[in-house]
Amino acid sequence: MFQALADPTRRAILDELQDRSGQTLFELCARLAMKHGTGSSRQAISQHLGVLEEAGLVHSRREGRYKFHDLDTSPLRDIVERWPVTDEERP
Amino acid sequence: MFQALADPTRRAILDELQDRSGQTLFELCARLAMKHGTGSSRQAISQHLGVLEEAGLVHSRREGRYKFHDLDTSPLRDIVERWPVTDEERP
DNA sequence: ACATTATGCAAGTATCTACTTGCATGTCAA
DNA sequence: TTGACATGCAAGTAGATACTTGCATAATGT
Numbered sequence: 001m002f003q004a005l006a007d008p009t010r011r012a013i014l015d016e017l018q019d020r021s022g023q024t025l026f027e028l029c030a031r032l033a034m035k036h037g038t039g040s041s042r043q044a045i046s047q048h049l050g051v052l053e054e055a056g057l058v059h060s061r062r063e064g065r066y067k068f069h070d071l072d073t074s075p076l077r078d079i080v081e082r083w084p085v086t087d088e089e090r091p
Numbered sequence: 092m093f094q095a096l097a098d099p100t101r102r103a104i105l106d107e108l109q110d111r112s113g114q115t116l117f118e119l120c121a122r123l124a125m126k127h128g129t130g131s132s133r134q135a136i137s138q139h140l141g142v143l144e145e146a147g148l149v150h151s152r153r154e155g156r157y158k159f160h161d162l163d164t165s166p167l168r169d170i171v172e173r174w175p176v177t178d179e180e181r182p
Numbered sequence: 183a184c185a186t187t188a189t190g191c192a193a194g195t196a197t198c199t200a201c202t203t204g205c206a207t208g209t210c211a212a
Numbered sequence: 213t214t215g216a217c218a219t220g221c222a223a224g225t226a227g228a229t230a231c232t233t234g235c236a237t238a239a240t241g242t
């Protein structure tokens with residue numbers, strides 16, 4: 001799961017799914033090309049989605065020939081539970 | 092910073108520093124060899140500390156020939172601010 | 183049925199990353 | 213000073229990883 005967060009494209013995918021839940025692979029490709037500029041191929045994003053899904057950060061549901069993807073932030077709780085964030089001011 | 096969290100040895104270092112603040116490189120080597128079993132070399136851990144420090148997760152202070160390391164969890168706040176963790180039950 | 187659309191799989195490649203190796207720097211104690 | 217201790221730097225190597233390429237599967241529309 002930490003590995004899944006390590007890639008900037010995957011983080012952009014999480015951002016996209018948070019902005020708009022239930023996107024398909026093609027929607028994600030289009031919107032990532034728009035916003036992030038970096039034109040990642042469909043195959044690349046498909047593989048990224050696989051990694052994110054295996055990490056539990058993304059769930060998918062199949063409907064016909066479409067596959068919709070949803071963000072799941074609950075695995076991130078492990079991070080702040082493992083290393084609690086102090087309430088002090090940031091430098 | 093996400094990159095820094097991606098390596099299991101680096102996460103073990105963060106655990107160690109949380110358990111006991113202000114450890115030197117040698118202390119970390121010894122305790123990581125004890126607990127985590129995986130005997131990482133001194134040079135390897137030194138490089139890991141460099142990565143963690145660059146990510147802002149570890150701060151260091153030099154005193155004589157010793158260099159003490161401290162955990163800083165505040166960068167982790169960016170994660171939960173970027174993708175807020177829902178309060179729902181975990182499956 | 184046929185073409186199109188949306189996704190999946192798998193091998194190959196180029197880059198990145200963690201680790202090692204060997205030497206250098208700086209500090210303290212006798 | 214001499215020697216031991218604690219750390220730093222930098223080049224080289226093995227393995228991991230992101231991306232591509234090419235084809236396969238499956239569902240929808242006309």
